[in-house]
Amino acid sequence: MRTNGEFIDRLRIIWTIASKDIVEAIRNKTILLIMGSVALFMVLAQLPALLKQDDTHGVVIYDAGGSGLAAAVADSQQADVLVVSSQEEMLEVVGDVGGSVLGLVVPDVQTVSEDQPLDLDGYFVHSAPQSKRAETVRYFEQLLGQLTGRQVQITVVSGLVYPSPDAVGQPFLIALLLVVSIITTSTSIVPYLVVEEKETGTLDALLVFPVSMGQIVIGKALAGMVYGIAVAIVLFAFNTALVVHWGVAITGILTGTLFAVSLGLLMGTLFENRQTMILWGTTFMMILIVPVFISNSSGLGWPEFIRTALPWTPAVTLSRIFRVAFSGSAQLADFLPETGVVMGSALLALGIMAWLLRRRTQ
Amino acid sequence: MYAIEVQDLVRDYNGLRAVKGISFTVNAGEIFGFLGPNGAGKTTTIKMLTGQLRPTSGMARVAGCDVVEERQQLKRHIGVVFDSQNIYERMSARENLRFAARLYGVQKQRVEEVLMQVGLSQRAGDKVKGFSNGMKQRVLIARGLLANPDVLFLDEPTRGLDPGVSRDIRAIISTLAQQGMTVFLTTHYMEEADQLSDRIAIIDQGQIIATGTPEEMKKAYGDGQGATLEDVFINLTGRHLGRGENE
Numbered sequence: 001m002r003t004n005g006e007f008i009d010r011l012r013i014i015w016t017i018a019s020k021d022i023v024e025a026i027r028n029k030t031i032l033l034i035m036g037s038v039a040l041f042m043v044l045a046q047l048p049a050l051l052k053q054d055d056t057h058g059v060v061i062y063d064a065g066g067s068g069l070a071a072a073v074a075d076s077q078q079a080d081v082l083v084v085s086s087q088e089e090m091l092e093v094v095g096d097v098g099g100s101v102l103g104l105v106v107p108d109v110q111t112v113s114e115d116q117p118l119d120l121d122g123y124f125v126h127s128a129p130q131s132k133r134a135e136t137v138r139y140f141e142q143l144l145g146q147l148t149g150r151q152v153q154i155t156v157v158s159g160l161v162y163p164s165p166d167a168v169g170q171p172f173l174i175a176l177l178l179v180v181s182i183i184t185t186s187t188s189i190v191p192y193l194v195v196e197e198k199e200t201g202t203l204d205a206l207l208v209f210p211v212s213m214g215q216i217v218i219g220k221a222l223a224g225m226v227y228g229i230a231v232a233i234v235l236f237a238f239n240t241a242l243v244v245h246w247g248v249a250i251t252g253i254l255t256g257t258l259f260a261v262s263l264g265l266l267m268g269t270l271f272e273n274r275q276t277m278i279l280w281g282t283t284f285m286m287i288l289i290v291p292v293f294i295s296n297s298s299g300l301g302w303p304e305f306i307r308t309a310l311p312w313t314p315a316v317t318l319s320r321i322f323r324v325a326f327s328g329s330a331q332l333a334d335f336l337p338e339t340g341v342v343m344g345s346a347l348l349a350l351g352i353m354a355w356l357l358r359r360r361t362q
Numbered sequence: 363m364y365a366i367e368v369q370d371l372v373r374d375y376n377g378l379r380a381v382k383g384i385s386f387t388v389n390a391g392e393i394f395g396f397l398g399p400n401g402a403g404k405t406t407t408i409k410m411l412t413g414q415l416r417p418t419s420g421m422a423r424v425a426g427c428d429v430v431e432e433r434q435q436l437k438r439h440i441g442v443v444f445d446s447q448n449i450y451e452r453m454s455a456r457e458n459l460r461f462a463a464r465l466y467g468v469q470k471q472r473v474e475e476v477l478m479q480v481g482l483s484q485r486a487g488d489k490v491k492g493f494s495n496g497m498k499q500r501v502l503i504a505r506g507l508l509a510n511p512d513v514l515f516l517d518e519p520t521r522g523l524d525p526g527v528s529r530d531i532r533a534i535i536s537t538l539a540q541q542g543m544t545v546f547l548t549t550h551y552m553e554e555a556d557q558l559s560d561r562i563a564i565i566d567q568g569q570i571i572a573t574g575t576p577e578e579m580k581k582a583y584g585d586g587q588g589a590t591l592e593d594v595f596i597n598l599t600g601r602h603l604g605r606g607e608n609e
Contacts, residue, residue: 012464013465
């Protein structure tokens with residue numbers, strides 16, 4: 001029977017390997033270059049949103065009373081207007097578009113006495129910044145006041161508007177960014193750590209220490225997870241306002257990083273030198289990531305089998321988990337099958353790797 | 363009890379028999395020279411004796427541990443100095459040894475002891491990347507000694523080193539043996555084997571073709587007075603050993 005002491009000893013060995021790799025990665029110019037590229041990609045992808053000095057104001061109007069006010073706003077050319085045919089549709093559009101787009105329900109203006117202020121319900125997506133909300137409300141109160149010749153008052157109804165998991169706006173872009181960054185980081189760093197040890201022969205040295213192959217693998221996986229999780233934390237730090245369900249977001253980070261690290265370990269086992277690793281690793285990574293980019297264009301005449309398979313590829317399911325974290329509803333059924341796919345893919349990669357390692361040591 | 367006991371050890375690679383049923387014993391505290399040309403099966407034998415490679419058949423015990431059944435225990439009783447300089451070059455000598463010490467579960471103090479033992483205390487904080495081959499070899503030996511092993515495996519420890527450094531390394535090996543450590547040494551250099559080894563085994567094409575003390579070997583297989591181990595090897599195999607830089 002194994003004792004607690006033996007268990008702690010195993011953990012100590014795993015952490016020794018992991019901490020060595022974490023520090024080694026920082027000293028390694030190639031890995032620093034990879035991390036730098038991912039950071040640059042993250043910054044560039046966030047830059048337009050951070051630097052946006054957009055003076056245009058967006059509004060989604062459900063003209064319940066058929067007052068023609070929506071058409072008047074559109075004709076004024078002082079705002080981007082989308083007219084929808086129901087309140088549900090308005091809420092859905094406001095949630096999916098994100099940013100500080102205002103949703104408005106316009107009642108039948110004729111039923112409101114002319115000496116009374118025109119009271120309208122306004123809606124923002126939950127992540128809209130408070131300062132921007134106030135500014136947008138003021139803008140549309142003024143504009144609608146000019147157009148109707150009456151005093152207009154917009155009352156913001158809070159806590160109702162969230163993006164759906166199928167939203168194609170900001171939530172989709174951030175989820176895509178998370179998937180690409182996590183997968184790129186871990187599937188670049190982990191195989192590099194393994195292949196470099198193979199090339200320099202230090203893996204052979206590790207194997208004559210009182211260390212098992214399993215402990216080496218877990219140690220390297222931990223190091224890869226640290227970097228994958230660090231990247232995810234940085235991205236979430238920029239987008240905390242988007243997150244509705246932190247539990248689901250953390251599930252996505254952990255399963256996504258585990259999946260990427262498992263793939264990295266498999267790649268490290270398959271490849272014997274850095275050249276083949278870079279060549280095949282990059283190709284493999286592209287195949288893995290491309291489905292996320294095209295997952296929202298599945299209606300563009302893709303063959304049926306692609307449209308069926310695409311949502312269940314690991315990267316797309318991971319992106320879906322993040323989008324559920326950003327959405328209003330996060331029932332277990334909304335993300336459990338996706339989590340299963342990501343975890344299953346990770347276990348499959350680990351299984352193949354274990355089989356390859358066993359074959360080699362026999 | 364023998365420090366190393368090998369019986370009918372066989373290893374196949376893709377249908378080819380690299381090691382063909384070798385048997386030998388090594389006494390505790392002796393330096394055992396394991397000689398042979400490239401591809402003779404030396405490294406495969408070392409890999410099996412150090413638990414890196416599973417034998418196809420046969421039995422081997424090192425420091426009382428079965429190399430297959432007690433692989434993890436075995437690793438606590440052996441030190442291995444590889445024929446390649448496999449150390450972390452971005453780390454300092456001390457960092458390399460501290461990392462290994464943590465894996466063995468030995469105290470930091472032991473790191474300073476082995477650094478002193480191999481004469482590296484002054485440069486211990488320097489990155490290994492800037493070290494000469496001789497200094498790297500000292501780091502490797504220090505790493506092999508960290509856990510104070512019962513048996514130290516040295517695979518070509520002086521290959522590629524200049525004569526002065528080779529002499530220093532040989533002196534370290536002799537001192538270790540005097541302190542009671544069993545040393546399993548493979549080398550191309552016949553003079554080195556002659557000078558250091560208490561007993562020798564010659565392996566060729568996966569088979570041990572002779573074992574004995576250097577004197578016994580020269581007497582039995584040499585060309586009379588003044589015979590060298592190289593003569594012994596040529597007489598036994600009909601071939602020369604590969605020559606190295608410090609010959």
